[in-house]
Amino acid sequence: MTEAAGKEKRKKSGRWREWSARSQSLLRFIRDFNSRNSLAMPLFLTGAMFAAIIGSICIGPYPMSIFRAGHIVFNLSLPWPLPGDLPWPLKELTVIQVIRLPRVLLATVAGIGLGLSGTALQGMMRNPLVGPDLVGVSSGAAMGGVLAIMMDWSPATVVCLAFIGGLAAMGGTFWLAGAAGKSDGIGLVVSGIFVGAFCLSCVGLGVFLANDGQLHNIVFWLLGTMIHATPETVWLVGIPTLVGGAVLMLLRWRLNLLSLGNVDAFALGVQTKGLRLGVITIVSLIIAAQVSVTGIIGWVGLVIPHLGRMLVGPDHRKLLPASACLGGLFVLLIDDFTRVILRSDVPTGVLTALIGTPFICYLFWKKQTKGWSSD
Amino acid sequence: MSTGDFIFTGLGHAYLKDNWIFRNYRGEAVRGQVLALLGPNGSGKTTLLKILLGALTPSEGSVNIQGQVAFVPQLFQVAFDYTALDMVLMGRAKKVGLFSQPTPADEEAAINALERMGIGHMAYRPFHEMSGGQRQLVIFARALVAEADILILDEPTSALDLKNQNGILEWIDRLARRENLTVIFSTHHPHHAYAVADQALLMLGENDFESGPVGDVLTEKNLLQLYGLPLKRLTFDYEDLNVETLVPVFRNCKRRKAN
């Protein structure tokens, strides 16, 4: 290496060091800020999510003022029927009631589910690298869902089969990792990849066997899309997500304990096995509901917990609500982006993967969290 | 038996059938005493600790432990960047209901415990950024918060420098004498056992062990059998102290004082 090249390299590494120092100091600033005002960040995130929901309802090919939209939504959310003479044009009511509100809510709820389940999985397995995609839940749920679609069964059955598939895939991953003698670290990741690949090949078989009408549906559904938003599907995703999410919320401090590891958690008096099983079931349920309606939206469950950890720290008591809000916000914004700016239905799952993989590569590089390399 | 006492008799364990790691082990301690486990690598120290902790069911024998047990693992790696306070707070797991969160009172108890360990100012420091000795103190504080009666430590001094070894030994001593906890710890250093322990258990082999007060058990003969090298028991005066300790003799190494 010549003198000049060496100098250039040093200069570059100096610049890089400066950058990384700057990002470190930003993270430290966030941490100090959080320790001073412990409620500010969660409140801000919740507020941001609700603001995004309201904002998303206003925008679209048919823009609307925030007051009008707010008025309509308020009236729709009242338990009694709408008044006979509407104080706004029927067109606006239709746009909101039939098109936008379901879609916005679906995106938000799907994102909340993904953020919650990713955080719970990472905490439970004390491995910042797992997510619903990596342990095979998403693929398993997709396998169940495709089976139900092929049989032309009802949406509720799709959720049911997706749930069974997701649970089976997750069980398979754990079993394989345990049988191979390594239940965390590399064993889990590798088993997840294998089990996921198997489920996806079954999905491929389904795609092959599908007739032309089903094919288009299955393929676009697999890529992850919000076009199936109707009030019914919102309920279909919403109920499991909210119920499961509520239980996870109650268990959020227990996730701290689970993240310590088996022996240590046992010594502190935690029933690790039962707790783990419970969390797995809830996560499978949430993911199954989400996959059965919107298809596989990858990488959100893996990336969001890291973002949350940067903003509010690793304590699951704050992290879990924060990642729920962040997940909802993230998926909602991506959906808005395709809906309003691209004005087309680019599959959401494709966009999340295109954004998520470079981001996770960056995190992987920076090793924000220790314990990424083999345990 | 009162709270904080324990006794185990006829204890044996085999991970595979008839492949005994140890058998017929017996040991006991009463509240406020320190028990040291000594044995070469692979003699089953960690297995025995796990059994005492209750995380492992022994293949035979009985363990009778009165009171709450807390555990301090050998290597403490946490996947996430918790603060010291978060770690200590986890000691309250048994007192906080399954579906509820710790209250401010719990948090206060945690800070209190950190202060008792002399690291109250580090409560909001990330656990990752602490030194090995400080991490041990945090885990001790967690045991205090759990209101444990018996503290089990897996090789607490093995990864530390001399100064921190001294610190941990002093803390073991203080936890036993002042906080009146029973402490069980495993170690590779007989002189550590000699310095703080009241009781010692030497894991000599599958069926062979020595158990009893430190002075009776840590004899030159037993230690020669345990480690396969001679250890000399020395007594000397340092300032106003009368020190009694054990020194290994590395007999075959070259650098010796010329006669």
Next chain:
Amino acid sequence: MTEKTVKQEKFSACSSGRFRRWLPKTPLARPWILGLILLIAIIGSLFMGAYPIPWHRILEILLNSVWPFSGSESAYLDLREITVVTLIRPPRILVAVLAGIALGMSGTALQGMMRNPLVGPDLVGVTSGAAFGAVLAMWLGFLYTPVILVLSTIGGIAAMLGTMALARVVGGRNDSLPLILAGFFIGAFFLAGVGLLIYLENPFYPKGQRTGNIIYWLLGTFRGAGPVKAWTIAVPTIVGGTVLMGLRWRLNLLSLGDLDASSLGINLNRLRWILITVVSLMVAGQVAVSGVVGWVGLIIPHAARMLVGPDHRRLIPASAMLGGLFVLGLDNFTRTVIWSEVPVGVLSAIFGTPLICFLFWKTKTKGWNE
């Protein structure tokens, strides 16, 4: 550096043990015998197919086509039968065999080079990159297979470099977790690109038509193999295969580890670059012609190691033959038994993943994590 030392390396974990006991050095454990079996399988495959022709007719046609003198028997042979046996079946069989050879060899080379029995063309992202390149070519309207090959080679090399660079900045080449994760991430990125292209249908084509074709092709199939496709896969496979055969002893040295290998005076970087290029080329050839046929490149090396041991001098030819046999068998299976052209890629994944799970379990991650 003797064979013995190499054998003591980590691969012994997979090949030793129970398998080795009931698979002693049988005559099967010789590459040339595997080659013979492959040859028999190829000829046997000519006799199978959806179009029913009695076997003696096929024999007649075959003999007739190699018989140097023009016989009078050809007069009463059905022209359609001649077409099937000499023009339709051979290219397809050839493509399947060559695809298997390419996958088996490149998987073995990758595992040896990265000293990691867990990598394969799929897991380091080469397959996804090549698929992206190929779909891009199709999307742009180039349907001529050699053009697809060029783009998919570029995609494959890009993906592989990305994976290796990412794994390297994260944690060195020797740790397997960074490599596998990097491969997974990069592969997912390129697959998302494929998804995007599938979504953005080319305006030049009637709506819906291309989508179905691309999806079907992506699942991995040998349907519609003709002379052009056969040539497109034959050239990279034969060129790359020759290079790998030439380097097969060097792979032994590479699998010892960086320090050992460089102390033996090998130019590691050059060797690695050659291997990366060759592997990407071979995988791209296979992908350009037949889509994503996964898991073959991961499993075949393990199977071959059980048969002939970890020495790459025998392992490389053996895995080539085994790969050819395996893919040909799968293709024959869908062609004749299932009768419905289930994509070979789907079959290979459905059979392959349980197999690799079994291996994973059997080896208890011994030597998988160093």
